[in-house]
Structures are given as C-alpha cells and as structure tokens.
Amino acid sequence: MQSNGAEALRAYIRAETSKCMFCGFCEALCPTLYHGPHRGYGPRGRVNLARLIARGEASFTSDVVESMYSCLLCKACHLKCPGGIDIVGVVRATRSLYVLSQEVSA
Amino acid sequence: MSSTASDLKKILGKGKVIDDPAIVKLYSKEPSGMEGEGAIAVVFPESVEDVRRIIRYAYETSTPVYPQGSSTSLAGSAVPFERGIVISMERMKKIHEVNLVDGVAIVDPGIRIDDLNVELARYGYMFPVDPASSSVATVGGAINSGAGGMRGAKYGTMRDWVLGLELVLADEDATLLRVGCKTVKCRQGYDLTRLIVGSEGTLGIVTKATLRITPLPEQVVYILAFYDKLEDLAQTVVDLKASRITPLIAEFMEARTVELAKKLANVEIDAEGHMLLVGVDVYREAAERMLRLLEETARKNNAKKVYKAWSTEEAEEKGLFAIRRNLFTSQVYYTRQRLGKENVHVLIEDIVVPPSRLVEAVKRLDEITRKYGFTLILGGHIGDGNLHPAVGYDPEDEEEKKRVHDWYMEVMKLALELGGSMSAEHGIGVMKKEGLRMEAEALGSPKMLDLMRGIKQVFDPKGILNPGKVV
Numbered sequence: 001m002q003s004n005g006a007e008a009l010r011a012y013i014r015a016e017t018s019k020c021m022f023c024g025f026c027e028a029l030c031p032t033l034y035h036g037p038h039r040g041y042g043p044r045g046r047v048n049l050a051r052l053i054a055r056g057e058a059s060f061t062s063d064v065v066e067s068m069y070s071c072l073l074c075k076a077c078h079l080k081c082p083g084g085i086d087i088v089g090v091v092r093a094t095r096s097l098y099v100l101s102q103e104v105s106a
Numbered sequence: 107m108s109s110t111a112s113d114l115k116k117i118l119g120k121g122k123v124i125d126d127p128a129i130v131k132l133y134s135k136e137p138s139g140m141e142g143e144g145a146i147a148v149v150f151p152e153s154v155e156d157v158r159r160i161i162r163y164a165y166e167t168s169t170p171v172y173p174q175g176s177s178t179s180l181a182g183s184a185v186p187f188e189r190g191i192v193i194s195m196e197r198m199k200k201i202h203e204v205n206l207v208d209g210v211a212i213v214d215p216g217i218r219i220d221d222l223n224v225e226l227a228r229y230g231y232m233f234p235v236d237p238a239s240s241s242v243a244t245v246g247g248a249i250n251s252g253a254g255g256m257r258g259a260k261y262g263t264m265r266d267w268v269l270g271l272e273l274v275l276a277d278e279d280a281t282l283l284r285v286g287c288k289t290v291k292c293r294q295g296y297d298l299t300r301l302i303v304g305s306e307g308t309l310g311i312v313t314k315a316t317l318r319i320t321p322l323p324e325q326v327v328y329i330l331a332f333y334d335k336l337e338d339l340a341q342t343v344v345d346l347k348a349s350r351i352t353p354l355i356a357e358f359m360e361a362r363t364v365e366l367a368k369k370l371a372n373v374e375i376d377a378e379g380h381m382l383l384v385g386v387d388v389y390r391e392a393a394e395r396m397l398r399l400l401e402e403t404a405r406k407n408n409a410k411k412v413y414k415a416w417s418t419e420e421a422e423e424k425g426l427f428a429i430r431r432n433l434f435t436s437q438v439y440y441t442r443q444r445l446g447k448e449n450v451h452v453l454i455e456d457i458v459v460p461p462s463r464l465v466e467a468v469k470r471l472d473e474i475t476r477k478y479g480f481t482l483i484l485g486g487h488i489g490d491g492n493l494h495p496a497v498g499y500d501p502e503d504e505e506e507k508k509r510v511h512d513w514y515m516e517v518m519k520l521a522l523e524l525g526g527s528m529s530a531e532h533g534i535g536v537m538k539k540e541g542l543r544m545e546a547e548a549l550g551s552p553k554m555l556d557l558m559r560g561i562k563q564v565f566d567p568k569g570i571l572n573p574g575k576v577v
Contacts, residue, residue, distance in 0.1 A: 021438070021452065022137045024137075028220065038132070044132075048131070061126050064128050
C-alpha cells in the first residue's frame, strides 16, 4: 500500500515538475527565498529538488528537507508561474514522500 | 566531500559552501534548457574579500569558476560544463548609495533589477533597463549578459547605463580592479567598463557597479492597436518617429501569436490581427494631445481597433499588457497541445534587424519556420528592431532537436542578411558561438575573433573564468 502511494506521489511530482522551464519568475513573490542560504528556499528550487527526488536522482538530505519544510504553502508563486505548475501541491507531495520514507526506514 | 569543497570551506568559513549534489544541480541549469554536470560545489561570497579568496584558490589550483546571478540566461552563459566551482553572487545584494545629484546608484551585483527599482521609486527614479526577467535577473547578471529590454529604443541597453565597475581579476593576487567613473563623461583611455559589460563572466568577477539612474516618467499614455497588414503596423511606428516621438515602449506581436496568447490572457479585448502596443512618457499637460496623436496615427494607418489608457495603472486595469505578457506562455501551451505532453521546451531566439527591415524579417521568419515544420510565435521590440521568434519542441525527440538547431542557425543567417545581428540582448554563451563566427565572417572580419581571444588571454591567462563561453 505504502509503495503504491509513494509511486503515485512520484508520478504526480514528475508530471507537474516536468512543466518547469527554470525561468524563476516564481521567485519574485516568494516570502522565504531571502531567508534561506540558497535557491532551494524558493519555488524554483523546490520544484527542481522535488523533480530530482521523484526521479530517484536525489535523496532527502538535510538541505532538501529544509527546502521543502520552509515553504509557507502561501501559493504566491502560483500567480507568476507561466507553466501553471501546482507548486504547493508538489511541495505537499514531496513532504508526504519524505514522511513515507521515514516510516519505511523506521 | 571533494577536496575542493573541503578546501573552500576552510578558506571561506562556515555556511558559504554547499556541495550537496541536489543543491549543486539547482545551480547547473538555466531556462535555455541547458544543463551542466561539472559543478563540484556552489560558493556564496558575502564580501569582495570572499570573492578574492575564491579566485586566489581557483588560480592556484587551475579550477574553473562559473559566476552566476539568477541563472536566467537564454544562451547557456552561466552553465558549468567543466569540473569547477559555481560562484553565486546572490548574497552580495546591497545598495551602497543612491545619489540623485550625481544621478547614480552604487550597488552590489546580486541585487535583482526590480528590487533596485523598488528602492529607486522612493526617490522618483528608476534604472531603465528592463529585461523580461527583471523580477528575477540580477544587476550583475544583466551587466555580464549585456541585457536590454522593452525600453531599449529609448534607453538602450546595459552598456549605456553602467558608468563604472569593480571587479576581481583571475590572477595570482586576485587583483581588485576599479574602472570607469561616477560621471557620464569619462575618458579613461580604452573603455574597459564597456568591455566588461556583455563579457559573460569570462574576463573578471564583477563585485560592484556604478549605474546611471533616471527620473521616473511623470505619466505614460498607451495605445493598443490591431491591424490586418503588418505594413500598416510598421508604418504607424515610422509615422510616430516622423512626428519626433520616441516611445518608451513599442512592442508588437504577429497575428497568429496574438490568437494563441489571447486565449490565456483572460481580458475583454477584441484581439485580432497584428498587435502594436505603444507607450509614450509625457508631462501631464501633454497627455491628452499625445494620446490623440497616437490614436490618430494608428487609425490613419488602418488600425481596426484601438484601445487607449491614460496611465500605466489604467493600462494594467484594462489588460493592455496582458496579451504581450503571455507571449512566452502561449508558446508553452501551444507546444504542449501539439505534442500531447507536458514536458516541452521553448527556444526563444534573439535577433535584431534595422527597424526599416522589420516587415521583411517577419515574413521571412514565417517562411523559415514553416519550412522546418514549426509554428512561429513572434513578438518583439519594434522600436529597436529586436525580434524574439520562438518555437516549441520535444526535448526527448532527437530529430526535432536537430530541426530546431537548423531553424536557429537559419534565423541567425537571416538577421545577418538583413544587416542586423545574431544577438541583440541575450548574449553569446555557448548557444551563439557559431552565430558569432558567422557574423564575423559576414562582416569580412574574422580577425574580430582573434582579438577577442587575445583579450580573454590577457584577462584570464589560465582560462578559468567561465570556460567555453563566448569565444
């Protein structure tokens, strides 16, 4: 059940994040970007980290986890994304994947 | 941890080096679709001394460095292809001085253009170079890419607004060099400031810039007009010039592009045909006269519909900018529809032709694009002849990628044939190196490239600054 759930989450994240063209327009409205040490504290970073996670090309390092959990889920970035990505949906799904990965490892 | 990352952590102290491969990947790509695999770590200098420490280390160890602003380049200018270090300037973003008497702002390279303009607006001033990515693009990135924008016809590009620079050179001492002045008039021998503008991080690391600033216009009036014939649209602009008007912006979109973009714009505008958006900055007393002149000139040239706005606020409310703002998005949605998949790429070209050849350029672009089996999305800055033809493609389809490349090459050839240039405001990076060679040959001046290589050698003898870019 858990692995099916994780696979569904990964498929959703892959589909949404494949729309990102890395323009960064979303970053202009993000309230957390300037409070973090790197690009991962903004929507462009979160979307692209989520893509790497969903493709199995990155793991949940502390930098990645902090990137996802520092998001306020305010959706300000949604107003600017030319690709119409559900950025907050991607962040929530990635957090869920993280929780599942912790349950499995526990 | 690689020894390079570990060395850099020792040199710079805590919190300024990241080598988590996932985070490094965020600094290894850009909107052009290009991605590099070479970065070992990303470093985040917080002072000029930090930059000098990084460069000293890079010089000693012959490690390539890739300076970056916000990675919004469309030419592959900031992508790390060889094994090396990305230097992100994002933490150096102070405004050191705004001096209205001298008409300058002295800033760090990492400040974003819109953030600078928010500060300048408090004084009724602005920095007028406005690339479409100005909400994201940094001043340092714009300097290095020689950026332009919608207001190019009136205000020019970065090279017209950078008075002086501070930069770190790639030599043994990481020499700090200051070039240029705080004044518009400045004859300091060879113009090294302008040499650095547009050098794409290949000659030095910019650590501070003295920028010209200018007062915000008192009022801007706008018309949005639609035409059946492109010639009529172009004649409108010619007539405005003949009336001694230099518009603040003069944007156009080709008819099919308008049709695609209006579906996304969600505005009550009867958009059909080729679109012209003109904005003219005026004193309040002249607004009525100017708006009347704009409308009359458009109607005299057979505009079918003309929408007017007395101010930028009114233009926003009426949605006069909405269709133009969806230029890029419309190509994304159209390509997704055509290919039936979400993962698509859009290649945005950047050429310039003399404004007098614009009508011919648009027709030829349409022919070329059809020949390669794509649909042309076309908009541009009609005031300065800068065109942005774009096509969408499937990044996983090798045959389509090859066709896009051939299209790209032919578009650049067209620009040269019409007496223009293959790059107006996006730079050379890696994507236009072939174009630069073509242009040098077209000018009968292949020596130009030798001179550029010689300059590169003088500034960067070990070839560690953004290697593989420009020449």
